[in-house]
Amino acid sequence: MKRIALVFTICISAVASFAQLKYPATKQVDSTNTYFGVTYHDKYQWLENFKDSTVVSWFKQQANLTDSVMGKISGRDELIAEWKALDKLQPARINGRKYQAGKVFYRKTMPGEKVGKLYYRDGMNGPEHLLFDPLTYEKGKTLTVEEYYPNYTATMIAIGYSEQGAEVPHIKIMNIATKQFLPDDLYPTAGLEGWTFDNKSILYISIKTGNNADPESRLNPKTKLHVVGTDSKNDLDFFSNASYPELKIDKSVYPYVTLTEDNKNYIFAGEGSVQPEYKMYIAPISQLKSGKIQWKVLAAIDDQLVRGMEFVGDKVFAISHKDALNYKLLQTTLSNPDWKNAKVIAAEKKDQTLESITHSKDYLLLSYSDGINTHLSKYNLLTGKTTEVKMPYSGTAYSFCLNNKTNICTVGITSWSKPYTEYDVNLVTDVFTPNTLNKAPVLPAAYKDLVVKEVEVKGHDGTMIPLSIIYKAGTKMDGNNPCLMDSYGAYGISMSPGFDPKESSLVIKGVVLAIPHVRGGSEKGEAWYKAGYKTTKPNTWKDFN
Structure with a gap:
């Protein structure tokens, strides 16, 4: 136990001695790139070419140096062994649940497993049936189930899987009764979007290549419609910049399409990107097979809709930060969407x-x-x-x-x-x-001795930064304890409370865990996010320090 607690002291000592380490030699090669009329010099751009054996060798030398330092940390192996034992105490993890025609589909990962298997059961309490095991489907390959959608009668299921989490899934269609795949194999793709209501076709995002190193592979993607049992070469370009140039869809965004039983009268489409505000379209379901859909705007960027949208009959509810930095809930209608005059369901x-x-x-x-x-x-x-x-x-x-x-x-x-x-x-x-x-x-009884304290600490500019402190009951908080700080602040993602067995195992040994809620997250709303965004981004790491 004492050796494990010493890990942090030794790590600090190792950091202090980094200057004495002999790092692999790194050559400098002058290269330039010009963006918007400004030329930038980069002496290390050659390290981006992973096809160069010299680059591969440089990274291996760096890895070997890291391994040699980490391998000398006293107590590391004991800590790893303890974490493995904790992992075995975890129950199966169930995620990705979908309900259709009385069946519940889900991905289940057992303790010690790296990837989950796909199961279903009849109702929540019915017997469990294994549908797809990505570890045994292709011998010698580690596959990951990316996504899946059962059809509306729960007789077939479309499954997207990729090798080693490459996020370029093959999409195949399984007969649920026989657990056999049909001949259909869609590739390369970037997302499965669901079934048409007649259960005869699926919608998916098609990309140019499956090579993630190709910067062109994901430009101008297309939502395509595939009729089950037909050649994918004939799949219809259902929604893209090519099929609807009048929408001026940017080449870098993902044009997506959604059908939902919450309202079967419409087709919903949108543009997926890193921008949080929704940009969406709507059209009558009667135009599904028209070949040229007359799209109407459902949500524009300046409506500032984010975080969630729900359809209930003709009503549509959405969260907005327009004139509401802590967000509000609005409601309009699908038949006549008008967010500027929407009803406020929940005020900021x-x-x-x-x-x-x-x-x-x-x-x-x-x-x-x-x-x-x-x-x-x-x-x-x-x-x-x-x-x-x-x-x-x-x-x-x-x-x-x-x-x-x-x-x-x-x-x-x-x-x-x-x-x-x-x-x-x-x-x-x-x-x-x-x-x-x-x-x-x-978990062992010691994990009941965790104490949580929520405080605020003055930041570099006087702003009060929330800080979560987790420690073992009875710990003397005098500044002499080893401390692990862990935080993230970008894309509006908050450091919300969550139990981490590995970090908690350190806490019960006397390590103090500190979680600063830095700007760039959204703990205090849209203003907190924008206070650590673009020109204000330095606040994020200054808050941490």
């Missing part, structure tokens, strides 16, 4: 940010954050009233409604001191009951 809160929405048969479930913990509210679709839904305990909550023909939703809760645990909540009664799938692990 001063002390909480609206994080996400989902819906059941009669309710919208709203997730708010106070910067650290989640707070749930429900909006009654019949009465228009909003009330609080009290969670079993404080923490970060993730909510979804697997079957929105009922009022049962799933809420997964975790915190700095409690492992992820799932509950089913009845939105009529607000009663939480343990979910039958993802259960909390049974």
Whole structure:
């Protein structure tokens, strides 16, 4: 135990001695690039050519040097062994659930496994059936299930898998009853989008090549429509810049298409990019096979819709940060979308940010954050009233409604001191009951001694930065304890509370874990995100320091 705790002291000593290490020689080759009339010199650009044996050799030398230093850290092997033992205590991880025609489909990863297998069951409590094992499908290859969509009768399922997480999936179609794949094989692709309502075709994103090193491979992608049982060479360019040049779709974005049972009267399309604001289109479902769809704008960038959109009949609900830095919930209609005059369902809160929405048969479930913990509210679709839904305990909550023909939703809760645990909540009664799938692990008693303290610390410019501190009960907080700081602040992603067994194993040995909530995340809303964005990006690392 003492040797493991010494890992951090030795790491600090190792950092201090880095200057004494003999690094592999790195040559300098002058190269230039001109962007927008400005020429930039880069003496190390040659290191980007991974086809050059000299570059490969340089990286191997760097790796060998790193291994030689890390291998000398006392207690490292014991710590790794402990982490492996902790991993075996974790229950199976269930994710990616989809409900169709009474069947529940999901990916399950057992303790110690690197990739999950695809299963289904008849109802939540039915027997489990293995559909696809990516570890045995192609001998000698490590495959990963990227995505999957059952058709509306749950008789076939489209599965996208790639080798070693390459994110360029093959899409194949399986007969669920026989568990056999049909001859269809779509490749290269960048996403599976679902089935048409007649169960005869699938929509997917097609890209030029499967070579991730090719900068042209993902430019001008297309959503294509594939009729099951036909040659993919004949797949229809359903939505792209080529098929709809009047939309002026940028070559770098992913044009996507969605069909949903929440409203089967329309086709929904959009442009996917790193920009968080939605840019979406809508058209009548009657135009699906017209060959030239008359798209109408559903959401423009200046509507500032982000984080979630739900369809309930003709009503469409969406989160917006327009004139609301902590976000608000709006509602308009699909038949006549008008976000500028939309109804405000949930006004902006001063002390909480609206994080996400989902819906059941009669309710919208709203997730708010106070910067650290989640707070749930429900909006009654019949009465228009909003009330609080009290969670079993404080923490970060993730909510979804697997079957929105009922009022049962799933809420997964975790915190700095409690492992992820799932509950089913009845939105009529607000009663939480343990979910039958993802259960909390049974950990050693020492993990009950975790203490959490939330404070704020003055930043370089006087801004108060939230700081989460996790330590073992009884620890003397006198500045003499080893400390691990861990943070992230970009793309509006917050450092929300979540139990990490590896970091927690250090805490119970006397290490203090500190999580600064730096600007660039969205712990305090859109303003907090933009305060660590582009020209204000230095605030992110200054907050950390």
